[in-house]
Amino acid sequence: MNILKLKKIRKHFNGVLALDNLSLDIKAEGITGIVGPNGSGKTTLINILSGCESLDGGTIIIDDSLRSKKMRAYENSIFGITRTFQEIRLFEQMTVLDNVLVVLTEKNVLGAIFEKHGEYHLMKAEELLKVVNLWEKRNELAINLSYGQRKLLEITRALSTDAKIYLFDEPFAGLFPEMIKTVMKIIKKLKEEGKTVILVEHNMLLMRELCDEIVVMDNGKLLSKGKPEEVLNKKKVLDVYLGK
C-alpha cells in the first residue's frame, strides 16, 4: 500500500525550480531512501511534506487524505508526520529534558496552561533519552551538547511524537561510528514497528543496508526508483553522482 502519493508537485524559489513536477508514491511500513546530488531538491521535498514550505502546484495525498496546498506545519500531528532537520534546529536554550517534554505534553493552549508534566511524561522521556545515552545529560542546555549529541537529541525529539511517517534529513551526517550504529538501530526499530521512514542520506553504504527502496532525484525531478542494488548500479545514476 502507498501511504504517500505525490502528483506533479512543484516548488520554486525565485527562479530556481527546486521541485519540477515531481510525482512519486511511497510505500507504507518500510524505509525509502532519497538520494541525489547537492541542490537536487531532497530537503525541499521534506520541507513540503512536513508543512514547512508551501506548494506551488500539484497534490499531496497522505494516507488517503489530501494535504491542502496552504501548508500548515501544526497539521503534522493530524497527518502523523514528524521530522528532523538537516541543519540541527533544537530549542537551544532549553534543557535536553525540556526539548523532549515539549513534544510529549499538551499542545492545546488552555490544556497546556493547566498541565505540568507528570510522571508519565517523565518516564516516557527517560525511556527515549536512554536510547541515545542522553538521560544523564537531561539537565544540560541543548546548546551545550556536542554536535553528535545534538543530532541524536533532534532524532529523539522526532521519536517523541506518535507519528506514522518519519522524515529524516541526513541523520548520519557528521556522526562518529558509535553514534551511527545507534541511529541505524533506531531506524530499523521503526521499520519493525510498522512505521514509514523516509531517509535522505549521502552515504551509499548505509543506504544499501537500510533501505527497501531508493528514490534518486536530480534537479527537482525523479531520475530513478527501485531496489537499492538495482538503482545504485544504474549508469544514469552513477553519471549524475560522478559528474557527466
Add this chain to the structure above:
Amino acid sequence: MEYFIHIGIVFFIYAILAVSLNLVVGYTGLLSLAHAAFFGIGAYATAILLTKYNINFFVSAGVGMGLAGMASLFIGIVLSKFKDDYYALASLGFNVIVCSFFINLDSITGGVIGIPGIKKPSFFGLEIHSNFAYLILALVFFVIIFLVSRFIVQSSFGRALRAIRDDENALAVFGYKVLNFKLVIFVISAMMAAIAGSLFASYITYIDPSIFTITESVFILTIIILGGLSSLRGSLLGALFLILLPEYLRILGLPNDTAAQVRQIIYGLALIFLMLYRPKGLVGEYEMK
C-alpha cells in the same frame, strides 16, 4: 518610615510591570515595546471610572484589564505579522498610537493635562487612606500576579513559550498552533500591566499622557534586561535596583534636575554595559540574540 512605604509601593507596581513584560520578552522572545500603553490603559480606566463615575476601584481595575485585554489582542494579531526588529518597531508604533488616544480623547481623558484628584480605593465602604494600607494592597496584587506568572512559566504552556522563543517554526512542526500561544501570553501580560496602572493611578492621584510614553516602555524593558530575561526573580531584582537608583543619587546630594539627567545617563550606560558584558542580566537564564 513613610518614605520606605512609598518606595515599597512604587517597587510593587514596577515589579508587576517587569514580571508581566518578562513573560512576553524573556520567555516568549517577543521584543514588545508597548507595555506602557497597557499600563496606561489600566491607569486611565481607573482614573476615569473612580473619579468621574464613582465606581469601585476593583471594578475599575477589572474594566481596565478588559480594555487592555481587547487592545492587546488586536495589537498582538497585527504584531504577529512582524519579526524581530520590525516587531519591536511596530510595537513602539502602537505605544505612540495609544498615547495619542490619551491625548486626543480629551473629553474623557483630560487631554494633555490629564486627570487630577484620583480617589483612593475603598474596600466594603472602607477607604484605603493610609499609605501603609496601600502598601498592603499593592503587595497583595503583586503576590497574586507573581504566583500566576510562576504557575504559567512552570506549566507545559510555559515550556512551549520558551520553545517559541528558541525556534517557533520548529515547534510548529510538532503540532503547536504557535500564534495562539503568542496571543494568549501577550493578552495575559497586558492585563497584568493594566492592574499595575490601576494601582499607580489611585496611588499617585494624578496621571497625564506623558507618563505612558515609549520612554516608560523602554524603562520597563531596561528593568527586565538588567535583572535577566526569563527569570522572574531577576525582574524583581532589576525593579528594586532601578527604583532605588534615583534615591542613591539623592543621597549623593545632587540637585534634582541634575539627578534626573544623571539618572537617564545611568540607565543608558547600564543597558550598553549589560549588552556588552553581561547579556544574561544579573540572574537571567536567557541571552538575547
